[in-house]
Amino acid sequence: AQKITQTQPGMFVQEKEAVTLDCTYDTSDQSYGLFWYKQPSSGEMIFLIYQGSYDEQNATEGRYSLNFQKARKSANLVISASQLGDSAMYFCAMRDRRGGSEKLVFGKGTKLTVNP
Amino acid sequence: DSGVTQTPKHLITATGQRVTLRCSPRSGDLSVYWYQQSLDQGLQFLIQYYNGEERAKGNILERFSAQQFPDLHSELNLSSLELGDSALYFCASSSGAGGGDTEAFFGQGTRLTVV
Numbered sequence: 001a002q003k004i005t006q007t008q009p010g011m012f013v014q015e016k017e018a019v020t021l022d023c024t025y026d027t028s029d030q031s032y033g034l035f036w037y038k039q040p041s042s043g044e045m046i047f048l049i050y051q052g053s054y055d056e057q058n059a060t061e062g063r064y065s066l067n068f069q070k071a072r073k074s075a076n077l078v079i080s081a082s083q084l085g086d087s088a089m090y091f092c093a094m095r096d097r098r099g100g101s102e103k104l105v106f107g108k109g110t111k112l113t114v115n116p
Numbered sequence: 117d118s119g120v121t122q123t124p125k126h127l128i129t130a131t132g133q134r135v136t137l138r139c140s141p142r143s144g145d146l147s148v149y150w151y152q153q154s155l156d157q158g159l160q161f162l163i164q165y166y167n168g169e170e171r172a173k174g175n176i177l178e179r180f181s182a183q184q185f186p187d188l189h190s191e192l193n194l195s196s197l198e199l200g201d202s203a204l205y206f207c208a209s210s211s212g213a214g215g216g217d218t219e220a221f222f223g224q225g226t227r228l229t230v231v
Contacts, residue, residue: 035220043204045222047118052218091159095217101172102210102217103149106159 002027002096006107013082014115020067021077021110023092029053032094034075035104036066039089048090051075082114119143120209122223130231134195137226139207141188147171147210148190149220150182154203165190197230204228 003026013019025034036048051059051066059066067076079086089111093104119142129135141148150162152175161174165184176182179197184190194201204225210217 033218037222043227044118044224045206045208047219047221050218093159095220096161099172101164102147102220103161103164103172103174104151104208104220105161108158 002029002032002094002105004092004094004105004107006092006110008110009108010111010113012113012115013079015084016081018078018080019082019112021079021090021092021112023075023077023107025073025075025092025094027073027094029097032097034066034068035093035095036064036075036077037091037093038086039091039109040085041088045091049077079112084114084116087112087114118221118223120207120221120223122205122207122226124226125224126227126229128229128231129197131197131199133197133230134193135197135228137192137194137205137207137228139190139192139209139223141190141207141209142221145209145211145221146188148184148188149208149210150176150190150192151206151208151222152203153206153225154200159206162192194228199230202228202230 032053034051038046049061065078089109091109092107121140146167149164162176164172182192207223210220
C-alpha cells in the first residue's frame with residue numbers, strides 16, 4: 001500500500017533562510033505522483049508543487065523546489081528565502097491509483113515556523 | 117482561489133443530527149474527492165465520484181454518504197452525528213480522467229463541530 005512518512009513534526013527557520021522538509025514514500029508502483037500542500041492556520045489546503053516519478057528534472061515552482069531522489073524514495077520540499085507567511089503545516093502526499101481512483105494519501109505533516 | 121467551492125464554511129450541530137456539506141468542483145473537473153481531517157486520524161480519503169458515479173471508497177463510515185449531481189456538484193451527508201465526527205471536511209477536484217493529474221485542488225473546507 002502507498003505510505004507517506006514525514007518524520008519532522010515541527011521545524012524552525014529564520015526568515016530569509018532556506019529550509020528542507022522531509023518526505024519519504026513507499027510504493028510498489030512504477031508510475032506515481034507526489035504532491036506538496038501548505039495548510040496555514042486558516043485551514044485551507046494550498047497546492048504547492050508536483051513531481052511525477054518519470055520526471056527527469058526536479059520540480060520547481062517559484063521559491064519551492066522538490067528534491068526528488070527516486071532510489072531513496074524521498075521527495076523533500078525545499079523552501080528558499082523563507083518568509084513569515086510560510087509559517088504553516090506542510091503535507092506531502094502521493095497519488096494512489098488503485099481501483100481506478102486518483103485519491104491522495106497524506107503524511108502526518110510538518111509544522112514550519114519562520115522566525116523574524 | 118483554488119476554484120473549488122465548499123459550503124458552509126463552519127457548521128455546529130448536536131449529536132444525533134444530520135448535516136449536508138456541499139462542494140462545487142473547478143470548472144471542467146469531473147472528479148470530486150472528499151477527505152476528513154481530524155487531530156487523531158490526520159487527512160483521510162473518504163470517497164470519490166467521477167462524472168456522477170462512485171469511483172472509489174476509503175475509510176467512510178456507513179453513517180456517511182455522498183453523491184454527485186449532473187451539474188457535477190457533490191454533497192456529503194453525515195447522519196447520526198457523534199462527537200468524534202468533529203473534523204475539517206475537504207472537497208478536492210481534478211479532471212480525474214485517469215491520465216495522472218499533476219494537480220489536485222482543494223476547497224477551503226467545512227469545519228464541523230458536533231456538540
